[in-house]
Amino acid sequence: MFYISKLGWLLAQPSMLVIVLLLGGVILLATRFQRTARAALIGAALLVVVGGILPLSTWLILPLEDRFPRADLSGAPIDGIIVLGGAEEARVANGRHVHALNMAAERMTETMALAHRFPNAKVVFTGGSTNIVLGPAVEADAAASLLHDLGLEPDRLQVDRQARNTYENALYAKQLANPKPGERWLLVTSAWHMPRAIGLFRKAGFPVEAWPVDYRTAGSGDVFVPFYSPSEGLRRLDTAVREWAGLFVSWLTGQSKSILPKP
Template structure:
């Protein structure tokens, strides 16, 4: 239920969606007695929409991405590698019967690279089907197939194929692999998503080490550089706001024990 409520609320509160709805509302009200308000809604919504898309407000992603530094190149071999879903579009993959990666596909590629670098480490993929696409196969199904094409034997992969969100990723993966005290497990996910993911895994009793990938910002330059495309700026801003809202939501519902988990 938490999954469906969160998706529904985010659709109506995502900044770009909300601003577009304000502009549309302004247009609808123009020929009513609220015409003055309508003009303000349409004009204000349009200006803010453009400003968010062009100005470097997407740098809100920066503190999320910088929260957990990548591990040292000469780190000791891990006992296990966990790759979070999100790097595969299960709807397109099901329709085409071929693993189709999303813009977070670096999770997949880096997971495969780590698996080849550390052949003795356990390899876990956690990601279920799209619940809004009846009959669709899980992300895990296509992750295993894609990794097999890269030289990773399917029998080496521990696939968790029922989870619908990061909370379920953590709970179900913990129960599946039953990590032992002293083991080192790497968690591979997008850098902006790492604080929330680490907090959830910690709360689930699964201590993991951050292995951030899929960076979207350019470091300190993100505070200064305007966006070249409005669509890209809006996408980054929505992404940042979803994570900040998600951090608060997961904290206040008891799914993490810190508002902004850190190293």
């Protein structure tokens, strides 16, 4: 299922669809299917304009980012922090022997902020290797090195090196954390990813509280803001479409109880 989802998404993402339509249109121009060729080229242009410049991706990602507010940290103390992989450029870190983070870097910085705020809380990082073509580079190894260098005590950190997707994140994190009744565990992941992650953790029997990070929008006012770089708009569109598709597939396969989990 992991390989099917990876290959399926490679072909289905909107940015790849632009390339397919362009190539198909150019190839068909040399045949008698002139009308089909023109339709493919027009479709590619429309997708670049609507998906890359107009705020379509913002309309899709905002409901996901706004779904789960941050947990109320007053009251009972926090017993543990779960952080999902995805912020590490593990292959770059491994090849260059440096710390390398991507746009989701707040997953790591917010985890450290929470760890300092709650010095008795355990920290569980879950993330293995998601590469299917390039050599294996394990997210957990890169993350552990970074967290240690940022001051997290080694005895507070547990890492899962096996999980390749969010479904496995939930299963392996629960095994490592072994949460007790009444304990409070925060889940740190990107705000747009939080609904799917919460649904999968709930189905796995691990009650967690949301601590969303890595917002891609500033709020509802962004619904009127176009993109000045089509590549940025298409990148966000890829992210939003992948999350909505992931929510549907998780519900369809029984890994989550609802398409769009509620707080």
